[in-house]
Amino acid sequence: MNPAPEIRPRILKIEAVGDFACGDIKPFIRLRGSWLEQAGFKPGHRVEIHLLKSGELHLQFKEAPVPPSS
Numbered sequence: 001m002n003p004a005p006e007i008r009p010r011i012l013k014i015e016a017v018g019d020f021a022c023g024d025i026k027p028f029i030r031l032r033g034s035w036l037e038q039a040g041f042k043p044g045h046r047v048e049i050h051l052l053k054s055g056e057l058h059l060q061f062k063e064a065p066v067p068p069s070s
Contacts (some may be wrong), residue, residue: 007035 018025041047046062 007039010035 011028012031015028017027017028037062041059041061048060048062050057050058050060
């Protein structure tokens with residue numbers, strides 16, 4: 001098994017999206033960059049996200065893309 005590549009930590013801003021007039025605002029995080037591919041996340045794959053505790057998420061890619069629904 002290959003060891004995980006050394007990838008420096010990223011600091012991302014949590015953005016606000018939604019209907020600002022009605023006050024229906026939700027948090028939004030955008031992940032993008034070649035560092036994702038270096039970490040094993042490939043275009044077309046799915047990502048499983050687990051809440052470990054408040055403020056901590058675990059992301060894990062799933063190799064097989066999910067087939068389109070019929």
